[in-house]
Amino acid sequence: MIRPFGWNEFLIIVMAAQWTIALSAIAFAGGGIGGLLIALIRVSDFRLPRLIAIGFIRLFQGTPLLMQLFLVFFGMNILGFAINPWLAATVALTLHASAYLGEIWRGCIEAVPSGQREAATALGLRYFNRMRYIVLPQATRIAVAPTVGFLVQLIKGTSLASIIGFTELTRQGQIINNATFSPFLVFGTVAAVYFILCWPLALLARRMEQKFSRATAR
Incomplete structure (x- = not known):
């Protein structure tokens, strides 16, 4: 039986955003740890680990992210x-x-x-200390602006987790639409929630990029 799209349906969609936020936060945190490791390997002096990291990145x-979700x-x-949609989405998005x-x-x-690295090497600092005290702080x-920009893309990318049955914002919208058959209202609400989540981060990334550009020009 088709029911009308009302306040309760609206709240159900809005509340589903918590799972989108949770999935994005976990994937971003795990990806941050893995990304830092990969970045350090990519700039290291060891050839084999560098090649492995390059292969991982190219893979x-x-x-497509959708294929990665399917494969996991x-x-x-x-x-x-046995792996449930929540764990599969977390692993795929983290990788x-x-x-x-x-x-x-x-x-x-x-x-x-x-010259910063060369100066640190001349002072006798080893790789770990060069990175920790000289290179990484700069x-x-x-990295702030592009990292925030990627977070925006990651939040939107979580919508693909609905394909494997994970009930986040997009999946909840599909469920409500099947019950109400009001695609414009349902997916308009879903789009508005994504916009509210992503737009402030996009503005932050833009401002950080402009701030860095001004600082570099001085």
């Missing part, structure tokens, strides 16, 4: 590991974020003038 940047969810079940953040942060590390400022 996840060269395939269905692949793990085929191999005999996806690790690849992209690793490449973003690798670029930011390499954007630090080489690279962090460069």
